[in-house]
Amino acid sequence: MKEKTHLVRNRCLFSIVVILVYFLCHRIPLNGIDMSEYNNAGLDLGAILTMAVSGAGQKCYVMSLGISPYITASLLISILFAMRSKEARARTSPKAMNYWITGVCFVVALAQSIFYALSLKYVEKDLMSILVVIFELMAGASIAQYLLINNKKYGVGGFAPIIIVNMTESLIAILMKSSMDSLMIPLLISFVMVIIMVFMELHEKKIPLQRVSVHNVHAKKNYLAIKYNPVGFMALMFGSAIFMIPQLIVALIHHYHKSEIINFLYKNLNMSTVFGMRVYIVMLFVFTVLLSLLFVNPKDLSDDLLQGGDCIENIPAGKPTRRYIRKWVLFFSCLSGLIMCGCLSLCMYLQFKGIVDASVAMLPTTFMMLSGLLCSVYLEIRAYRDFDSYKPFI
Template sequence: MKRFIQNIKNIWKVEELRKRILLTLSLILIYRIGSFIMLPGVNAEAVLANASQKNGDNVLESLLSMFSGGGFTNVSIMALGIMPYISASIIMQLLGMAVPAVQKMQNEGESGRKQINTYTRILTIIICAVQAPSYISLYASSIPGALPAEQTMLWWTTAVSCMVAGSMFAVWLGERITDKGIGNGISLLITVGILSRLPSSFIAEMAANKDFPLKIVLEIIVFMLIVLGTILIVQGVRKVPLNTAKRVVGARAVDEQGARNYLPLKVNASGVMPIIFAQAIMTIPVMIFSQQKDGGVIQYALGDTHGIPYNALLALLIIVFTYFYTAIMINPRKMADDLKRSGGFIPGVRPGDETAEYIDSLVSRITLPGSMFLALIAILPSIAYACNITSGFEYFFGGTSLLIMVGVVLDTLQQIESYLLNRHMDGLMEGSRVRGRRSINEMSSGF
């Protein structure tokens, strides 16, 4: 503990790191303030009264509000949050598989990346322009007395423009954090939005179980164990031994036997994306059937997000999407060609086709437990709900929110540790197995 406190002090001693952290906290504060600025003409009392009455009963509404940091239920200028940009990024990534022009831009290095970022921002504006009127007409208008009595064309134009500007401002804040601050800005904004709901959810859970303090302690222990397991899986890699070519320095070769390195294959290479894809698809039956109790057994079952049919189908979709997204992220043929060009090889495996087949078989084997883990994480909130954990607090026991929080915290710790190690200081997590200490030849994929 003493060493940990000393390492915290070391962070403040590094001027550049201190400035980056302060800038990051300042921009996050601006983002949080923006989530409470309501659209022009909206009745704040009606919105607050509606939020207190529902108290997280609508599952879909609670999820959207969590990812927007409360801006969704606040009918704020940042009601859409950062999610339109995430959707645009996913679309551009998928287009990179099918559209040759996008593939060409991806292979053009920095110039291509700038072009893709420009198209992503344009697509974000288009998505916002479509989602903003839908949000106002479907959600905001359902709150009694929230919107102005006379909704003129000028008001609609102003409201939609504010929402589009709010989302793009959130994107700008995220990019500034990435460039000038610490951590991945977009991911940090999502994480802050999720964590902002934790105190109120935990207080509600304590109030609901004030006569059973032992249950609260047990829930905290279980939550810590789930987080620990999530960290182990997120950080888990299958190290494939590599032999690289000898390096020639001057007139002699360094290391007669060749340098021994490792090719790390992540157990969870797809990250959180399969859960996002699966939940996006499952949102459709939730929206259609959640209110149709007389629409048949199948419709009612799929409309219940805590039911066994819904969660079974969700788990199946996550397993399928995990294999799909892993195939996008990892290209065994390209990896084999890169190894061959660099003079590296896997011991006992011939370079070329055999290496590609070997890597593909390894990826297929380690993807199965990774996909099953993601499926389990996704249905943990429903298991928590079945254990009488209050609505809202249950989402912190699994699902997308837990994976995002763990991934972002680990990524931020890696960057802080890199600053400390570059200045010959002990790392923030000295003695731990944080992947910030990985060798230079290891590869990883972020959120």
């Protein structure tokens, strides 16, 4: 009899090695930077979204870009790919997609490196110092990308372990600096949000199916599953990138034309103002719904059922099936969007009203993201464990 593959053990060990290498490398300071200008600040929303993919709220480290260029490129290509027809997607090989992701990743990393390098505080700022920093930032992003890609191939969780390390490290630093009195309300809210998000991540809507090819005891176990949190925390992680689009447009208009409205938007369209946070929360909700409809595509799901001769119980095939699936996708995407946006709104309200200290106001959002990432890692490990438990008999 063939021995077990020990798939879970080997993949978990590989991810641990990746985490250790990343942990040792991601706090190497950039050459020529005045480190005294960079002291770790509190956890505002912008810092949370930055540290999730870069591992630091500051831009003074070699790996300050982190995995941001790669996952931004992956999201962009995935969205463009999902918008294509089903036939066009079938003709595109994974290798071709990887080429596109790598190309876009290089462009994003170069643009971010230049932007970061120009905004840093140097001991002696000159052209050579800026070029060296750009090269170091690009190198750090390449190393992070290499670790991420190999973890996706041979480890568990894809990019989740690296983000978990980033957020856990920053969380520990914040918790150690804060008093118990200032942590009471944020930790209570965090506890409630973790319970809600773990429930949504681990549960799914099971829509019973009638399959023409199954006529045995397992026929009643066939169903179409829609997760309560359809796209997880993808919208929250990449919402800041979407929010940058109107910011860049306003900044460009402000450079050439200054009016009362443009001046107001230029000063307030950021995550440190109430107005900016409100705009961000609305954009995040819409982005969550659109991503859900894009990646859990009702049209593709209904077409697959129709082509296979299968159907949802008591629902006619074709457009009625599509509308039925779209109804549930919209329901769960709106529900998850409302929960995430509600958590952000509550944190923002507590911060701006002075009820909770600004340094810990965003802890519930951080714990909410961490719980979702840990759930995704757990589900993947469980799938590998189930696969590893099979014992071949031939």
